[in-house]
Amino acid sequence: MSSTTPPPRGQVTRSDVARYAGVSTAVVSYVVNAGPRPVAAATATRVREAIRVLGYRPNASARALRTGSTRMLGLVVPEIGNPLFAGLAVAVEQTAGRLGHAVLLVNSESDPHIERRLIQSLVSRQVDGIILSTVQYGAAVVDLSTLGVPSVLLNTFEAREGFETVGVDARAGARAGVEHLIEHGHTRVALIIGHSGDAVEAREQGWLDATRAAGLPDGPLVRAPFTRRGGYDAAMRLFDAPVPPSALFASSDMQAVGALRALDELGLRVPDDVAVVCFDGTEEADFATPQLSAVRQPVEEMADEAVLRLVSPREGVAPHHVSFTPLLRTGRSCGCPVRPLDA
Amino acid sequence: MSSTTPPPRGQVTRSDVARYAGVSTAVVSYVVNAGPRPVAAATATRVREAIRVLGYRPNASARALRTGSTRMLGLVVPEIGNPLFAGLAVAVEQTAGRLGHAVLLVNSESDPHIERRLIQSLVSRQVDGIILSTVQYGAAVVDLSTLGVPSVLLNTFEAREGFETVGVDARAGARAGVEHLIEHGHTRVALIIGHSGDAVEAREQGWLDATRAAGLPDGPLVRAPFTRRGGYDAAMRLFDAPVPPSALFASSDMQAVGALRALDELGLRVPDDVAVVCFDGTEEADFATPQLSAVRQPVEEMADEAVLRLVSPREGVAPHHVSFTPLLRTGRSCGCPVRPLDA
Numbered sequence: 053m054s055s056t057t058p059p060p061r062g063q064v065t066r067s068d069v070a071r072y073a074g075v076s077t078a079v080v081s082y083v084v085n086a087g088p089r090p091v092a093a094a095t096a097t098r099v100r101e102a103i104r105v106l107g108y109r110p111n112a113s114a115r116a117l118r119t120g121s122t123r124m125l126g127l128v129v130p131e132i133g134n135p136l137f138a139g140l141a142v143a144v145e146q147t148a149g150r151l152g153h154a155v156l157l158v159n160s161e162s163d164p165h166i167e168r169r170l171i172q173s174l175v176s177r178q179v180d181g182i183i184l185s186t187v188q189y190g191a192a193v194v195d196l197s198t199l200g201v202p203s204v205l206l207n208t209f210e211a212r213e214g215f216e217t218v219g220v221d222a223r224a225g226a227r228a229g230v231e232h233l234i235e236h237g238h239t240r241v242a243l244i245i246g247h248s249g250d251a252v253e254a255r256e257q258g259w260l261d262a263t264r265a266a267g268l269p270d271g272p273l274v275r276a277p278f279t280r281r282g283g284y285d286a287a288m289r290l291f292d293a294p295v296p297p298s299a300l301f302a303s304s305d306m307q308a309v310g311a312l313r314a315l316d317e318l319g320l321r322v323p324d325d326v327a328v329v330c331f332d333g334t335e336e337a338d339f340a341t342p343q344l345s346a347v348r349q350p351v352e353e354m355a356d357e358a359v360l361r362l363v364s365p366r367e368g369v370a371p372h373h374v375s376f377t378p379l380l381r382t383g384r385s386c387g388c389p390v391r392p393l394d395a
Numbered sequence: 396m397s398s399t400t401p402p403p404r405g406q407v408t409r410s411d412v413a414r415y416a417g418v419s420t421a422v423v424s425y426v427v428n429a430g431p432r433p434v435a436a437a438t439a440t441r442v443r444e445a446i447r448v449l450g451y452r453p454n455a456s457a458r459a460l461r462t463g464s465t466r467m468l469g470l471v472v473p474e475i476g477n478p479l480f481a482g483l484a485v486a487v488e489q490t491a492g493r494l495g496h497a498v499l500l501v502n503s504e505s506d507p508h509i510e511r512r513l514i515q516s517l518v519s520r521q522v523d524g525i526i527l528s529t530v531q532y533g534a535a536v537v538d539l540s541t542l543g544v545p546s547v548l549l550n551t552f553e554a555r556e557g558f559e560t561v562g563v564d565a566r567a568g569a570r571a572g573v574e575h576l577i578e579h580g581h582t583r584v585a586l587i588i589g590h591s592g593d594a595v596e597a598r599e600q601g602w603l604d605a606t607r608a609a610g611l612p613d614g615p616l617v618r619a620p621f622t623r624r625g626g627y628d629a630a631m632r633l634f635d636a637p638v639p640p641s642a643l644f645a646s647s648d649m650q651a652v653g654a655l656r657a658l659d660e661l662g663l664r665v666p667d668d669v670a671v672v673c674f675d676g677t678e679e680a681d682f683a684t685p686q687l688s689a690v691r692q693p694v695e696e697m698a699d700e701a702v703l704r705l706v707s708p709r710e711g712v713a714p715h716h717v718s719f720t721p722l723l724r725t726g727r728s729c730g731c732p733v734r735p736l737d738a
Contacts, residue, residue: 084519104541124520132484132500133678138476145502149509154516157475157500159488166492173497176427177467198447280682281736309682316684317733335476339623339652341659341684390660393624 064108073102124154125362126174126182128167128192132159134278134306135334136349137185140206143355144183151363153180160186167192175199181362187248187278202365206358207349209254211373218358218374222331225347225378226258229329230301232345232380234266236327236387238299241271244286244311245303246278255303255331271297276307283310291318291326298326305332308344312385328385333378338393345386347378407451416445467497468705469517469525471510471535475502477621477649478677479692480528483549486698487526494706496523503529510535518542524705530591530621545708547701550692552597554716561701561717565674568690568721569601572672573644575688575723577609579670579730581642584614587629587654588646589621598646598674614640619650626653634661634669641669648675651687655728666730676724681736688729690721 066084070077075095082091083099091099102108127144129137145155156179160167168191174182181202186192189212196203197214205212208219233241243259252260256273263270274289276282283302290297291314302308308330312322320326322342330337333348357374382388409427413420418438425434426442434442445451470487472480488498499522503510511534517525524545529535532555539546540557548555551562576584586602595603599616606613617632619625626645630653633640645651651673655665663669665685673680676691700717725731 084515107543122520132475133478133481135476135478138481141475142502142504154499154501154513154520156497158497159485161485170497172427177465177497200450280678284682284736312684313682313686335623336679339627339656341655343656393627 064106066108068106069099069102069108072106073098075099121180122178123152124156124177124179125359126156126158126171126177126179128158128160128170128174128182128184128186130160130162130167130185130187131278132157134304135336136305136332136351139334139351140185140355143352144206144359147356147359148363151359153359153363162187164188164190164192168195171195171199175201183358183362187246202362204358204361206354208373210375214371216361216371218354218361219376220349220354220378221375222254222378223258223261225349225380226255226301226303226331227261228258228378228380229331229345229347230259230262231266232382232386233299233301233327233329234262234268236299238297238327239268240297241268241299241301242290242297243271243273243301243303244283244290244307245273245275246282246307247275253303255301259301271299278304278306280306280310280313283307284314285310287311287314288318291315291320296320296326300326300328302328302330305330305334305337305340305344305346308346308385309336309340312340312342312344322385323387327387329380331378333381335394338383338391340385342385343383343390345381345383345388345391347380349378350376407449409451411449412442412445412451415449416441418442464523465521466495467499467520467522468702469499469501469514469520469522471501471503471513471517471525471527471529473503473505473510473528473530474621475500477647478679479648479675479694482677482694483528483698486695487549487702490699490702491706494702496702496706505530507531507533507535511538514538514542518544526701526705530589545705547704549697549701551716553718557714559704559714561697561704562719563692563697563721564718565597565721566601566604568692568723569598569644569646569674570604571601571721571723572674572688572690573602573605574609575725575729576642576644576670576672577605577611579642581640581670582611583640584611584642584644585633585640586614586616586644586646587626587633587650588616588618589625589650590618596646598644602644621647621649623649623653623656626650627657628653630654630657631661634658634663639663639669643669643671645671645673648673648677648680648683648687648689651689651728652679652683655683655685655687665728670730671728672723674721676721681726681734683728685728686726686733688724688726688731688734690723692721693719 066077069080082089083096148155158170185207204216208217209222274286276286329345331347333346337344337346383391409420409423412423425432426439491498501513526547528550547559551560552565617629619629672688674690676689680687680689726734
């Protein structure tokens with residue numbers, strides 16, 4: 053709150069601003085909405101000065117009623133503290149921003165009840181579309197199909213009938229990560245896998261694919277939350293044993309970071325005693341000690357695809373699935389040389 | 396987008412829903428707005444079913460025009476990928492949610508031009524108030540004072556005339572962290588400090604306070620971005636030397652994580668060769684290897700205070716500053732015993 057008394061609100065119109073600044077009302081709109089046409093810097097400064105002096109507040113609610121568009125997208129993530137979802141959010145914001153849309157970011161903390169309430173809240177705020185990133189495919193997804201709001205499911209591993217979906221081929225990615233550990237000579241690769249609605253999750257399937265194709269018995273598995281603490285607890289169960297496995301594949305960076313802490317407490321060295329590869333490949337994996345070898349999700353491409361489906365839907369194209377291929381980036385934790393930091 | 400054709404939009408009213416569900420229009424509102432009065436689960440299910448069948452979409456824009464409130468707060472953060480700001484965002488959302496407000500979270504990536512545009516965008520979307528967390532106090536802050544929208548500056552280290560401000564006593568916190576390193580016997584404590592608008596930043600001042608009070612010469616200092624990469628580069632400059640300092644205070648968790656990576660590459664062991672303490676104390680510090688000793692910002696209390704100032708402003712109280720005291724949590728990186736993980 054400013055100590056200077058603000059001018060009275062709601063009485064100043066766009067026309068007043070245009071008159072004061074000596075421009076057309078269209079130019080005022082371009083400045084306020086940051087588009088669609090460019091405005092010369094000096095003119096924009098004059099318009100902003102007029103807005104400031106007159107105390108004009110452009111009214112998005114009135115505009116939304118008039119145009120039927122709020123130029124606002126909703127993004128629901130399960131956990132903003134997870135660097136994967138923070139990275140997706142930044143990428144979605146940047147793409148949406150370039151296309152003149154703001155992003156209303158909401159965070160469900162993986163609670164299906166909160167997720168439903170947030171979606172209802174976004175719909176009632178008249179967002180032009182919703183991007184839902186969820187770890188469960190329950191009531192919230194059903195809501196999206198009945199609420200009649202354009203939507204995209206982001207970070208799904210497979211097609212979902214009737215939905216626009218964008219994700220990665222997690223099964224192939226996990227398989228590549230586990231095959232790499234097997235190439236390093238490991239014959240017992242443990243798995244830490246997050247909880248999801250699926251009976252056999254794609255990353256679990258990829259882990260099985262790799263070990264079975266190599267003629268190895270299935271390694272030990274622990275299900276745990278997609279958190280640092282989840283990875284820590286799971287690694288304690290897997291590796292606090294007389295003959296622990298010699299390798300680990302973790303279904304998220306955060307789980308791997310937690311596992312590194314557990315292995316350190318158990319006196320096991322990475323990669324000498326236990327080699328580690330994880331899934332996600334955020335900057336947190338890059339900066340872990342030791343640096344984590346990771347199967348990287350291409351968050352920028354995924355975000356671009358999701359936003360474009362909402363903002364520029366292609367006529368006559370039925371809802372479909374786009375799957376990106378995650379790439380293994382080797383580093384120190386699997387026994388490879390250190391990967392140089394990104395420029 | 397659902398494969399089932401959604402019912403026609405915009406023609407169904409709250410009264411239609413009430414009639415279909417056999418309840419009053421007030422009960423429909425309670426379900427749609429998740430309050431203020433509770434609704435029995437069976438009744439709420441009936442109302443949701445009516446909303447679904449009729450294709451009703453409650454119109455927040457119309458309500459906003461009617462009531463003058465959007466029940467929406469804007470939160471501007473400089474970097475959502477920084478776990479400190481992710482933690483603040485989660486805490487702000489939770490407090491706002493309990494008070495019936497949604498949070499429009501936007502991310503400036505520390506770009507002052509983007510920051511100004513985002514604030515303008517939030518104002519034009521008629522948010523009830525803006526919480527601004529910035530690393531610079533420039534044009535965006537001036538905008539807030541002229542735009543006439545209630546606002547709080549969150550994560551400021553000192554009072555700003557005419558503004559509601561909430562933060563921590565960073566000088567005292569940094570001093571406590573550096574004093575602890577001196578108690579461990581270190582006489583040369585390097586500082587990695589983020590860029591800010593201030594000539595001598597509060598954390599830098601606290602570092603000076605501690606070394607000077609102990610009669611020690613000022614240690615070496617490097618200014619670097621508040622990022623993992625910033626900390627890495629700064630530590631390379633500070634410690635790739637014939638006689639490197641024996642201790643480091645870093646102005647953020649992320650910088651400290653980057654410094655750990657650099658020290659590891661330089662073959663310096665933490666805490667044996669270099670003791671480290673940092674400022675922020677997020678979960679990332681807890682799970683670093685080795686675990687980081689950190690001066691923790693109480694993000695939950697800070698968020699509560701900021702949201703309450705916007706949602707329940709106290710009559711007749713002038714804008715003022717509330718400063719929380721950050722607490723040192725010792726861990727392995729300073730040479731203390733490992734701190735047990737939070738329950």
